[in-house]
Amino acid sequence: MRQFIIFGHETPADPSFSLDDLAGGAGRLDVLCRCVNSAVFLSHGMREDTKIQLVLSDTYRVEFDGKQLQYLHPDERTIASRIKNALENADMAIGHQPAEPSPGVKLYRMDTRSTVEAVAEQSAVIQLHESGTPITDVDMPQSSAFVLSDHQRFTTEEQEVLDEVVEKKISVGPKAIHANHAITVVHNYLDTERYRQYE
Amino acid sequence: MRQFIIFGHETPADPSFSLDDLAGGAGRLDVLCRCVNSAVFLSHGMREDTKIQLVLSDTYRVEFDGKQLQYLHPDERTIASRIKNALENADMAIGHQPAEPSPGVKLYRMDTRSTVEAVAEQSAVIQLHESGTPITDVDMPQSSAFVLSDHQRFTTEEQEVLDEVVEKKISVGPKAIHANHAITVVHNYLDTERYRQYE
Numbered sequence: 001m002r003q004f005i006i007f008g009h010e011t012p013a014d015p016s017f018s019l020d021d022l023a024g025g026a027g028r029l030d031v032l033c034r035c036v037n038s039a040v041f042l043s044h045g046m047r048e049d050t051k052i053q054l055v056l057s058d059t060y061r062v063e064f065d066g067k068q069l070q071y072l073h074p075d076e077r078t079i080a081s082r083i084k085n086a087l088e089n090a091d092m093a094i095g096h097q098p099a100e101p102s103p104g105v106k107l108y109r110m111d112t113r114s115t116v117e118a119v120a121e122q123s124a125v126i127q128l129h130e131s132g133t134p135i136t137d138v139d140m141p142q143s144s145a146f147v148l149s150d151h152q153r154f155t156t157e158e159q160e161v162l163d164e165v166v167e168k169k170i171s172v173g174p175k176a177i178h179a180n181h182a183i184t185v186v187h188n189y190l191d192t193e194r195y196r197q198y199e
Numbered sequence: 200m201r202q203f204i205i206f207g208h209e210t211p212a213d214p215s216f217s218l219d220d221l222a223g224g225a226g227r228l229d230v231l232c233r234c235v236n237s238a239v240f241l242s243h244g245m246r247e248d249t250k251i252q253l254v255l256s257d258t259y260r261v262e263f264d265g266k267q268l269q270y271l272h273p274d275e276r277t278i279a280s281r282i283k284n285a286l287e288n289a290d291m292a293i294g295h296q297p298a299e300p301s302p303g304v305k306l307y308r309m310d311t312r313s314t315v316e317a318v319a320e321q322s323a324v325i326q327l328h329e330s331g332t333p334i335t336d337v338d339m340p341q342s343s344a345f346v347l348s349d350h351q352r353f354t355t356e357e358q359e360v361l362d363e364v365v366e367k368k369i370s371v372g373p374k375a376i377h378a379n380h381a382i383t384v385v386h387n388y389l390d391t392e393r394y395r396q397y398e
Contacts, residue, residue, distance in 0.1 A: 020219065022274060023272050023273075030274035042374055043374075044375060074233075077219070077221070130242075151242075173387050174391060175390050176243060178236075181237065181387075184237075184376075184380045185383060185384065185387045187380075191373055
């Protein structure tokens with residue numbers, strides 16, 4: 001199982017945003033939608049071994065599970081509409097029980113810390129960061145969870161949470177790239193197992 | 200200079216499409232928008248050494264030039280609005296002269312063949328294809344032009360044009376992935392020059 005966790009810093013915690021303004025009024029939800037696209041889509045199907053966790057403004061965790069998703073199109077608007085739908089059903093998430101408004105999409109009432117800790121119980125946590133060790137120089141288990149930030153940097157509070165669980169910081173290349181591009185590169189590394197050739 | 204050429208098979212050749220329906224009524228223009236995103240965006244800036252050519256339904260060539268683009272946001276809707284704007288100004292493209300409705304965006308009255316031939320005059324042409332040689336096994340010049348198809352396969356006619364100029368067919372990994380993801384992987388390969396380590 002591969003997992004990705006992405007922190008949305010200005011993303012909505014209620015469903016009142018407009019699908020026509022994802023990059024503006026919806027707090028750059030477009031960034032997270034592209035991350036979902038990169039995480040779960042193959043050319044003709046889904047990555048059934050992959051989940052992505054979106055942390056919305058330190059309030060909700062929305063999970064997309066490549067194995068369970070149905071009828072999801074890869075465009076930003078369609079993905080955003082699933083997130084909006086999840087937020088419309090937030091009342092169904094009680095305690096540790098998530099809302100599951102559509103197949104493969106779950107919304108948990110969980111903040112940044114509890115999301116990271118829950119994932120860390122299941123797998124190694126690797127932070128993707130410009131200043132990390134080059135991806136060509138490390139050995140990555142196939143079952144890792146990779147943590148990324150959206151268009152903003154990790155906050156001090158987020159870094160404190162991550163420092164408790166992160167096993168490695170990895171950079172995917174010499175140029176700082178968008179979060180969704182980093183997800184694609186990580187997938188390609190694990191798909192081709194190229195990294196093993198550096199051992 | 201890196202270049203990407205992507206063939207849009209059902210994409211509109213007039214500006215009457217809705218920005219609210221890119222994945223439907225606009226003939227999967229969302230695919231091409233994500234390709235523009237992958238081709239020209241860095242985390243905090245543009246890839247000034249990269250151009251991408253969109254071939255719209257064998258009728259128009261729309262170029263995005265990372266060096267010239269201004270105020271372009273990376274979301275699908277914004278990129279689609281630039282394409283729409285280019286099509287609205289198609290009357291300004293006469294003969295070999297393009298319309299240039301906004302900085303870094305040019306629309307040429309060129310079909311698939313003339314676009315491919317024009318690019319091939321400037322640089323090596325590499326076709327990205329599932330059945331190509333693994334990217335780990337080839338040496339790629341930094342100045343190549345990479346040709347991709349959208350969600351549909353290359354047509355017989357397109358392949359005939361390509362066969363006249365393509366120097367190599369390359370696969371970016373063992374799994375068939377979306378065109379925009381393939382662009383990201385190629386950029387990462389060239390950025391890190393990892394491929395040189397296989398020589």
